[in-house]
Amino acid sequence: MRTRRGARMIWVVASLWILPGLFSYGQEKAAPTAEQALEQLKKGNERFVADRLTAKDFGADRRRELAKGQHPFAIVLTCADSRVGPEFIFNQGLGDLFVLRVAGNIADPFVLGSMEYAVEHLHVPLIVILGHTRCGAVDAALAENRPHGNLGKLIEQVYPGKDLPPQKDAALQVAIQNNVRHQAELLTKHSEVLKEFVEHKKVRVVPGVYHLATGKVDWLDEK
Numbered sequence: 001m002r003t004r005r006g007a008r009m010i011w012v013v014a015s016l017w018i019l020p021g022l023f024s025y026g027q028e029k030a031a032p033t034a035e036q037a038l039e040q041l042k043k044g045n046e047r048f049v050a051d052r053l054t055a056k057d058f059g060a061d062r063r064r065e066l067a068k069g070q071h072p073f074a075i076v077l078t079c080a081d082s083r084v085g086p087e088f089i090f091n092q093g094l095g096d097l098f099v100l101r102v103a104g105n106i107a108d109p110f111v112l113g114s115m116e117y118a119v120e121h122l123h124v125p126l127i128v129i130l131g132h133t134r135c136g137a138v139d140a141a142l143a144e145n146r147p148h149g150n151l152g153k154l155i156e157q158v159y160p161g162k163d164l165p166p167q168k169d170a171a172l173q174v175a176i177q178n179n180v181r182h183q184a185e186l187l188t189k190h191s192e193v194l195k196e197f198v199e200h201k202k203v204r205v206v207p208g209v210y211h212l213a214t215g216k217v218d219w220l221d222e223k
Helices: 001-028 033-048 060-066 111-123 135-143 151-158 168-190 191-200
Strands: 072-076 099-101 126-130 204-210 218-219
Touching: 001 033, 033 126, 033 135, 033 204, 060 111, 072 111, 072 204, 111 168, 111 191, 126 168, 135 168, 168 191, 168 204
Parallel strands: 072 099, 072 126, 126 204
Antiparallel strands: 204 218
16 A cells, blocks of 8 residues: 555655656647747737837746746847847847847848858748837938948948939938848848858848837838
């Protein structure tokens, strides 16, 4: 009798450890497609604009979980402007987005290398190039006098485009869109890795512009 009771107790204790693991394994979500990832961003931005944000888990358990590994579902290259925070704009939490930030959201070799890591090793299916209204870097690229030093080198990489409207505000608006599209095109021109992933439809590149005043993201050419 004692032997049976002891065996039953061992089975119960083991179940407390094993069954939750089996249950969580069965509940693991499959990696999203690029279309699903983009839809997540769109819905998150809709919540942000409507001031109906979903609460995200930033607690100790979530941090410990992420310490074991990361599985972001989208790469976001955006400007370093303090008013542009992708996690807020898209209502996402820790570990959801692989964020790269540099003034003018330019796709330099270091940014491209970071993206290559994310698509090759983290299997991220979506890359978003996100510009924003009233971008100082694009405005500087439109000016006659360029800044000196490293800032000048950075501004040289911003592409405002040609044949812009004569009005200053309208010109800036069009130039911001031109630069976003240009930086998106550079991904496959300057990176063989990204080119291969895009051509094999393992990765999708989507440019957009964030409006500072409204919080809304306008999606441009959805490749």
